[in-house]
Amino acid sequence: MAAAVWGRKYHSDNLVELTALARTAGAVIVDRFQQKISRINPATYIGKGKAEMLADRVKEYRANVVIFDNDLSPAQIRELEKIVQTKVLDRSELILDIFATRAKTRQAKLQVDLAQLEYTYPRLTRMWSHLDTVAGAAGTAAGAVGGIGTRGTGEKQLEIDRRLVGKRITELKRQLAGIDKRKLREIAGRAGHYKICLVGYTNAGKSTLMNALTEAGVFVEDKLFATLDTRTRKWTLEGNAKVLLSDTVGFVKHLPHQLVASFKATLEEAVNADLLLHVADASNAEAFEQITSVYTVLNEIGCGPKEKLVLLNKVDVLSKASLLESLQTVYPQAICISAKTGLNLNELAGQVLAKLRGGQVTVRVSCSAGNGKVISFLRANAAILEREYLDSSVTIKARLGKNQLPLLKRLKPKDLEVVES
Numbered sequence: 001m002a003a004a005v006w007g008r009k010y011h012s013d014n015l016v017e018l019t020a021l022a023r024t025a026g027a028v029i030v031d032r033f034q035q036k037i038s039r040i041n042p043a044t045y046i047g048k049g050k051a052e053m054l055a056d057r058v059k060e061y062r063a064n065v066v067i068f069d070n071d072l073s074p075a076q077i078r079e080l081e082k083i084v085q086t087k088v089l090d091r092s093e094l095i096l097d098i099f100a101t102r103a104k105t106r107q108a109k110l111q112v113d114l115a116q117l118e119y120t121y122p123r124l125t126r127m128w129s130h131l132d133t134v135a136g137a138a139g140t141a142a143g144a145v146g147g148i149g150t151r152g153t154g155e156k157q158l159e160i161d162r163r164l165v166g167k168r169i170t171e172l173k174r175q176l177a178g179i180d181k182r183k184l185r186e187i188a189g190r191a192g193h194y195k196i197c198l199v200g201y202t203n204a205g206k207s208t209l210m211n212a213l214t215e216a217g218v219f220v221e222d223k224l225f226a227t228l229d230t231r232t233r234k235w236t237l238e239g240n241a242k243v244l245l246s247d248t249v250g251f252v253k254h255l256p257h258q259l260v261a262s263f264k265a266t267l268e269e270a271v272n273a274d275l276l277l278h279v280a281d282a283s284n285a286e287a288f289e290q291i292t293s294v295y296t297v298l299n300e301i302g303c304g305p306k307e308k309l310v311l312l313n314k315v316d317v318l319s320k321a322s323l324l325e326s327l328q329t330v331y332p333q334a335i336c337i338s339a340k341t342g343l344n345l346n347e348l349a350g351q352v353l354a355k356l357r358g359g360q361v362t363v364r365v366s367c368s369a370g371n372g373k374v375i376s377f378l379r380a381n382a383a384i385l386e387r388e389y390l391d392s393s394v395t396i397k398a399r400l401g402k403n404q405l406p407l408l409k410r411l412k413p414k415d416l417e418v419v420e421s
């Protein structure tokens, strides 16, 4: 699949990320264009003359697709496709397409299907029929290989009308609701644990860090959106303290909001976490922008006020030391790490342990002798000082981290009293 990519010119090279995204979707980039636009042409976004120049290049390279870095209206896409005589995609469609190829589990597939259909629904008037002509004229085999933007929900869309899409959306939502309920029950089942969620821009190194800390064996790849599902593993800290660590789907700037909505259950892991570890790629020239985009999505899903620790990752391959210095000035609490070489992971574990404990308190807890959860929790997370049995109850005096008190409360002991702080 050959592609030409197009973007508005702001800085020297604004198309690095779009190029990486297009490559992730399987495209071979044949050319890249940028243009300073003072006024957007409502019909074609870029100027008519530029669009005609683009048409010539497309013909010359025999490109099958032109990808724009910005979002385009359905009418603009239709108009551009008429001029360049090949498929035109915008940034959201490209991201949706990557998600479609990356989805492995049933939940991820349904989530992507839903996001694609929600995106398509208002655009159905775009008239699928003209794409037949476009694809035919460009001599592509989009149908055979499932070209970018046609995968996932597939070319069936060519025949289905709004009513059918609407029906399918309802059906997908129904199926997802069942899976989401299970997922939420799973999350609720972890009530007694201190939960940490890895969040961050795509390709920042979340899964690599997860593997380094827990030997989870999560798929890692130097491509965008390697992980679409959450994985949760036990992470054992000093003194045998155990926390649960979850890996999540990566964020990207201007993440299509249909995707954020569809992946709500997956992102629920972050919403329910006690601490977010925000992994940032400090070797990436766009690090600041990426960190900001992650904060935007976190706010969108309701994680704004949550406790966070920024991790400046990949310090083993810094291209510019000055970038790290600026990052440290803006995020003075951040820890510089390398998930790959293991640099400073002990420091990270130490800080997490300190957050988990938040100072020690002595408590007296009573529960029925059969309340396995409370007793196991104390065994794993506290120093047990005394134990007293009376009839079918047990009263335990123990010392544990202040921040673990809410976790202990969630396990509903009969009585819980702080006797010394």
Ligand SMILES: Nc1nc2c(ncn2[C@@H]2O[C@H](COP(=O)(O)OP(=O)(O)OP(=O)(O)O)[C@@H](O)[C@H]2O)c(=O)[nH]1
Pocket (backbone or CB within 6 Å): 200, 201, 202, 203, 204, 205, 206, 207, 208, 209, 219, 220, 221, 222, 223, 224, 225, 226, 227, 228, 249, 250, 251, 313, 314, 315, 316, 317, 337, 338, 339, 340, 341
């Ligand atoms: N040099 C170096 N490379 C790293 C480091 N951490 C991760 N990487 C590489 O960065 C790439 C992306 O790593 P992943 O762990 O898949 O990143 P991710 O954040 O899980 O990405 P998504 O799942 O796509 O959101 C891989 O090629 C890793 O080997 C690091 O500390 N140093």
Ligand SMILES: [Mg+2]
Pocket (backbone or CB within 6 Å): 206, 207, 208, 219, 220, 226, 227, 247, 248
């Ligand atoms: Mg990953």
